[in-house]
Amino acid sequence: MPITPFSRRGFLKGTAALASATALPQIATAAAHSPMTVGFIYVGPKDDFGYNQAHAEGAAAVKAMDGVVVVEEENVAETTDVQNSMESMINFDSAKLLFPTSFGYFNPHVLEVAPRHPDVRFQHAAGLWTDGMPTNVGSYFGYIGMGQYLNGITAGHATTTKKIGFVAAKPIPQVLLNINSFLLGARQVDPEITCQVIFTGEWSLAVKEAEATNALADAGCDVITCHVDGPKVVMETAAGRDCFVCGYHADQSPLAPEKYLTGAEWNWAGVYTGMVQTMLDGGTIGNFVRGGLADGFIKMSPLGPAVSDASRAQFESVKAEIMAGGFAAIKGPLNDNSGAALLSAGEALVENDIALESMDYLVEGVIGSTS
Amino acid sequence: MENDLGLWVIPLAILGGAIRVSTPFLFVSLGEVLTERSGRINLGLEGTLVFGAMSGYAIAYLTGSPWLGVLAAALGGAFFGLTHGLICSLPRVNDIAVGIAIMILGMGLAFYFGKPYVQPVAPDLPSINFGWWSDVPQVKAALRVNVLFLIGAALAFGMWWMFRATKVGLIVRVVGDSTDAARAMGLRPALIRTLATAAGGAFAGVGGAYLSLFYPGSWNEGISSGQGLMAVALVIFARWNPIACFGAALLFGGAGALGPTLQSVGISEGYYLFFAAPYVLTLGVLIATSSPSRAMTGAPGELSITK
Known part of the structure; x- marks a missing residue:
């Protein structure tokens, strides 16, 4: 039973609200050519030698791209906590592309938040996007x-x-x-x-x-x-x-x-930079993306x-x-x-x-x- | 296949699990016994445990010596205990509320300072092979006993003797049972409680070092799955008796090994139920030992939950 007695997102919201209150004048001027904000949410620590580290290595590759700002949050439980994390990344960091990476984030959390923000793209690892789900949601995974x-x-x-x-x-x-x-x-x-x-x-x-x-x-x-x-x-x-x-x-x-x-390792760096580039170029990412060894989604x-x-x-x-x-x-x-x-x-x-x-x-x- | 022990694997794994998993429970509950016997509750030991796990791992990695890691964990734990004790010495401070704050602070600081140490590999604490007489690898593995487990066992008996037969034990008990009586004897209850809480914190820190330096033997943010909180509950379960704490810790360790082991011998249906075994066991024992006629035996009189 993991114990998360305190709300990181509450703290984030508080500080984010403070920061935006003091930075209001800048926001108005910076709107024209602001970089795209991409948010990554992990269920555990991002250097765990495992699932989260694999995604964080992908996020690090995205961070190195031009015109992109990356925000990350670790140790977010597969509960309404993740909905709040997504909401605060959207509302306070103006994230346009989110990668909530844990399996349990998808249903119901991503599916509940996505319809409220039609201009934000949600890319979820391991989920199974099917017809009828919000079109601003995509799921991707590799044949690991x-x-x-x-x-x-x-x-x-x-x-x-x-x-x-x-x-x-x-x-x-x-x-x-x-x-x-x-x-x-x-x-x-x-x-x-x-x-x-x-x-x-x-x-x-x-x-x-x-x-x-x-x-x-x-x-x-x-x-x-x-x-x-x-x-x-x-x-x-x-x-x-x-x-x-x-x-x-x-x-x-x-x-x-x-x-x-x-x-069997994930190879998210190539996959994520590709998806972010598609968004920067004004394109759309497929709602259902899969790939294997040959596509560079996984490696040995x-x-x-x-x-x-x-x-x-x-x-x-x-x-x-x-x-x-x-x-x-x-x-x-x-x-x-x-x-x-x-x-x-x-x-x-x-x-x-x-x-x-x-x-x-x-x-x-x-x-x-x-x- | 050679070495196929059949169902003998189950008692063996429970024994092995009891030895491997019980140590953090043991140290934290001994620390809490000492604290509560002096009349104070420290719910912050979960945070102290996690901080001990982090600081022990970090120092062991930086110095190359796991024993320096254990020492650092004990000092870190003592610091948290001291903080809790000092704050609670102020008038009209609720020790339960402060304990929860200390728990969250300990975990937060451990996560913050522990970030660079998730990846490196620190040296492990040594263990003694009591299974040298056996050719069976399962027996050898089960009887690989860590030195901290032995120290913890000795501490349990030592503390029991201390409460029973020494002046220090008597002083702690008097302070815990009646502040007025302690004052009348010329003792300083606040000072004694603070020292007892600091020592209790040091024990919990060592329990954390066992987690990160021996079993499972690595530091990450999920290293403690609530052992610190469970150990605080174990103290009530063990009726504030250090030797009973030792037994309760063994019971919990052994029951925790039941889930994985039953799956490994092919009893795999309903494993979620087996994972709940330690908690079902707790409820069962509490009900069995409850008494309609007496209040909690062994409870120190000054404890805020029993007053």
């Missing part, structure tokens, strides 16, 4: 499941117990796709490998993540990856238990240089010293297949982990298949439950 599939290949080569582990936050479609992809990648190496998943229930709970990692190591898993906001604790704990690790969100190799195999960490030659060769060849496009990690014949058939032979869900974004199952070989 492919990165976890590649992680799985290195994990499959590295494991000796044939058991790999996954520390997961919440059973939402993106997380489930990552878990399934990680196992299916490993099963390309050896179809007997199983993947134990432990859900912590929250995006950021350091002690519980450490406990989950220890429980995985106790259960015999010898390669561990995760999908939590800040993978630092999982990486350090797993390496401390002599397990190999695969990274997620950002490059965590400095945390466990000997044990780090590779990692350099392979670590523990990766064998055979592992490297298979990693590179599968990566080349993914870069060529049309690759499917989820393909038939495939059952879920209760034995029910999901796909029959010949059926495949290619990386950009929209059905993947409503995934609600764990595939055969994953030990765990979605509820």
Whole structure:
């Protein structure tokens, strides 16, 4: 249970109101050629070795652009807090483009604020924009499941117990796709490998993540990856238990240089500067933007010293297949982990298949439950 | 598969979890016992814990010595305790309100000063392997005991003995039970309470250093998931008895390990429910030990919540 007993946004509003009261004369004169203000909102600290850091690296690239002012706010809860943060960025900082980056910001918060500000653009990571939603809202994301599939290949080569582990936050479609992809990648190496998943229930709970990692190591898993906001604790704990690790969100190799195999990273810098440039040029960003390895939305960490030659060769060849496009990690014949058939032979869900974004199952070989 | 312990993993993980997770609860609750026994409540220990985690990590990183980090965390904690104690010594100041202010101040300062230390990796505190006799890696891992845990356990018994058998213990208890009696004895209640609060703050700071320097062993803004607040509640649960605090901290640590472990042995349905286990346990024990005929046993008489 994260505790946020004080309102950062209340303080912001107060100081912003003060600042604008004293700066009124300037506002009138500066209106003609003022730079565009872009706001970034993060659910955690922006240097967490993880999800927020990946977005903040994108924000840093935007900051370096001409004609743009960047405002940022960290540690904003997925509650009405984020609505207030967005409102104050719009009302006090005159933000024209907002990146509320956490999954839980989208529905209902972005969808509630957006209709009140038709001239402001809301770009939300991981959300699923559908027809009928406000047109000034866009959702974008990357096919990072492919990165976890590649992680799985290195994990499959590295494991000796044939058991790999996954520390997961919440059973939402993106997380489930990552878990399934990680196992299916490993099963390309050896179809007997199983993947134990432990859900912590929250995006950021350091002690519980450490406990989950220890429980995985106790259960015999010898390669561990995760999908939590800040993978630092999982990486350090797993390496401390002599397990190999695969990274997620950002490059965590400095945390466990000997044990780090590779990692699935976001590459937001290119994506965000592109979106901001589109706005500066007066264009419109698509409401539904997705991209994968080939589009530069995601990238892989350099392979670590523990990766064998055979592992490297298979990693590179599968990566080349993914870069060529049309690759499917989820393909038939495939059952879920209760034995029910999901796909029959010949059926495949290619990386950009929209059905993947409503995934609600764990595939055969994953030990765990979605509820 | 070798080393497959089956369901034996569960008690083992609960034991391991009890040892790994309990230390912050233990230190904070011991600090709070000392403070409350002197007749004052310090709700600010959550903030002190977070500040201790930050300052311990920062100093350990800057000096390369985790023990200097622990010392810095203790000094930082003592400073917050002293501040709380001094403010509360003023007439007509409510210690609960001040405590909440101290909690928020501690967290705010920790976040502010801690920003540059989220990324670096600080050295960890050493641990002792009590599992050397076993070939089973799970047993070895569960019995990797940190030195601070042992210090905390010794402190619990030491404090129990202090309250029971020493002059210092008697003075703290008198001040906590009756300001008038303490004055009649020629003691200075405000001074003693302030010192007790400062010492309590130092304990909470050390608890924070354990979080950032051993388990989970890194500093970030979400490092404490409310352990400081829970520990304050543990004191009431433990009826202001240091040894009972030790037991309660172990219970909480062990119960916290239950959720992840049950998932790892395949009992994965309803994990949110298992995560609530420590809290259900608290309610259960409080109900079981409640008494319709007596007021809270062991509660210091001068405590603002029991007066």
